[in-house]
Amino acid sequence: VKQTLKSQSHNNIGEVVGMLPNKQDLQINDSTKHQFVMIARFAYPKLPQNLIAAIEILKLHNSNHAHFTFIGDGPTLNDCQQQVVQDGLENDVTFLGNGI
Numbered sequence: 001v002k003q004t005l006k007s008q009s010h011n012n013i014g015e016v017v018g019m020l021p022n023k024q025d026l027q028i029n030d031s032t033k034h035q036f037v038m039i040a041r042f043a044y045p046k047l048p049q050n051l052i053a054a055i056e057i058l059k060l061h062n063s064n065h066a067h068f069t070f071i072g073d074g075p076t077l078n079d080c081q082q083q084v085v086q087d088g089l090e091n092d093v094t095f096l097g098n099g100i
Helices: 002-012 048-062 077-086
Strands: 034-039 066-071 093-097
Touching: 048 066, 048 077, 077 093
Parallel strands: 034 066, 066 093
Antiparallel strands: none
16 A cells, blocks of 8 residues: 555655654745645544644744645544634645545
8 A cells, every 4th residue: 555655646746755753954945835745534643733733833934835735534624624724724735635
């Protein structure tokens, strides 16, 4: 499944950066809009609410340099969608629903 998902992701995303276990400072070109995708079930222990809170902080520091796409569903999806609206992130976050 992992290899299939990885190969399909490359068809839809220009460049897959991946995840790093350690924090690193990123140099962001002012004209670059980075795309991030999370594919997961909206349920514990994933906690996408924490990522949405981080997106709000990131936006305060870097304005409009990133867009986040969430793919999946689950019991916390509606709460996450409401959190995005409350935080004013509608232009920065997209929910695509179930990816299957």
